[in-house]
Amino acid sequence: MPRSSSLPRRPLRLVAGAALAVSIAALVGLVLASILRASTGAAASSVDVWHLVVMTVTQAALSTVLSLLVGMALAWSLNRLRFFGRDLIVGLFASAIVTPGLIVAFGLLAVWGRAGWVNQTSLALTGQPLELPVFGLGGILAAHVILDASFAARILLARLDAIPEARLKMGQSLGLSAIQRFAVIDWPMLGPTLPGLGAIIFLLAFTSFPIVLLLGGGPANQTLEVAIYAAVRLDFDLAGAVQLALVQIAICSAIILATAAFAPVSAATGRSRPPRWRDTGLVHAAQWTILAVGIFGFALPLLAILIDGIGPGIIDLAQRPSFWRAVATSLALGAGSAALTLLLALTIGMARAATASRTARTAIGAPAYAYLAVPAVVLSLGAFLLVRDMGLFPEIAAPVVVLVANALLALPFALATLAPPLEAVATSRGRLIRSLGLSGWSQFRAVEWPLISRDAGVVVALSFCFSLGDLGVIALFGTEDFTTLPLAMYRALGAYRSNDAATIAALMLLITIAAFTLLPRLFGRSTDAAS
């Protein structure tokens, strides 16, 4: 039976989804047109594009390889070990996707920097400082690996958890060694995921902004994204910024097209169930060592932020109205952008699920994914130019632009989370819904929402945290009066007010943890209570 015959007819959903798709595509078009228009009339720029491309590709490639290796080792260890608090550690690695890059970069400095814990300990013990290369390529790679290897570990752990129990029993019964088990059972599950996961990590590292901004250590290690920001904000070289933005968009588009050829990578934020088959002896010891180093590497910078940030400095900061304005702005932008992302993702996801036409599904979904090719700083630059072309003052348009830009940047992740369960509902329950003659609203309230509410919570948490940690969009639109927590933190660092920066970082981290932990549960619970 063809799939279309089992789907309930929902013309309103299709119209709403199509209208949104057209609007989003138009917005992308306008942003790109503004950038192109600015490039045609601009004077020649002295920006060394080739050097920037080489540097950006080099750091992204190294970050990808290292993150995949470390992520695979961590996933392997976590898959084999069972211990009290394992769920907490798995949750810690899952939270990497929402941990702001600025926080990790700052945490890295708090542990390994000149005034960091390690150096202070070395000075106290030996009287000699440790010359650690925390600025430059080494620091950038370390921060990227901390974030991206944790993200990779959670995704790969989900693949290992998905190994059929019968296959594990067969392997265990055959007495496979640890190496044989990895080669024969684990690798076939991990291997197909690696190219797609690698492409995502490459894209994340390629478009990384706050980490390179904070740890780059100068022009030698600048990447395209930071160079665009510097060209607009510091050098007032609009022609250079536009040139770089076009290169950035072209390369990101190529990566996304390449990614589409690989197996899809599904997000993993739920619980992990380890198999009963555990390794012993040296292999077991190696797994504990890898896990300990992983936790140390990921959690220590975050711990340092909390310990350094929560102190007497809070009282001083709390007395400043500008701090509270930044808190209120960040929370309002985060909440607004999360609500908008959920609305957009639900509308597009439900429209896609309402049609069996492959062309229609692609046409409705594709514009949302276009934002993967337009990194935050480039989107911000395009919006900046667009607002200027419309004769508006950027500071007036700033709140709306930042909110919409953050929602659009989170949209690909939101759609990747919500679209599969919505389509599964349409496929598996479509005939029942049709036979009962449920209205569109009843279908949503009684069937779809209860089944996707936890995923919706994940989307809200992701979008809120992305917006909370954003520095790329706000960097071009922020003013003295319109400041978010990341921008306030960056300014505090620039003004050598490191205590203020530490306090803001700690607050951002606490809000991120609370949002990522509580929102999915809150959404899931509200459904439980309603059902």
Added chain:
Amino acid sequence: MLQADRLAFTYPGTTRHYEFSFTALTGEITAVSGQSGAGKSTLLDLIAGFLVPQSGSLTLDGTSLIPLPPEQRPVSILFQSETLFEHLSAGGNLALGLPSGTPRETADQRIAAALAEVGLPGIEKQRAATLSGGEKQRVALARTLLRNRPVLLLDEPFSALDDSTRATMRDLVRGLTERHRWITMLVSHHMDDIDALATGRYRLEDGQLHQG
């Protein structure tokens, strides 16, 4: 002789309690039937060592199997699916049944002989994913031959096969059990398989085995 006496297991946090007593003889096929969820897989998991019983005994010719981990138990298992690693060749799958360090030449000879015994000579290099359901089961049986373990556990092994392949597989299992003096335990809810193969029978009801 494989013998269980009040071999008991309760899943943690549940009231699902099982207590198994049975005797399975050498060179014979002992069948266990039961509805879905009756505890057939639990029984096999206890024999294979994937579950550790809370009490009772399980012995092979008088020696307790309970202290042994799954990889050291004198047991081979054949599931309904997941019998082979599909990305490996048939020969690669069989090689996993040989002791590590077996010289290449010896391994090749033994693999070829095992495949011939199950009626699939010369398919060593064929990828497991390209084999039919019946061929996969026969390759898995060939690996069982190489492992040379006295107990063979069959977990609904013929469920996914067509009638003619089922008949071939039944003949093969019966022949191998008699020839190699295996203690074969067949767990199935297909009465035709049980009628065709079983020399001893048990029914699984209310978490306990009943003879007949």
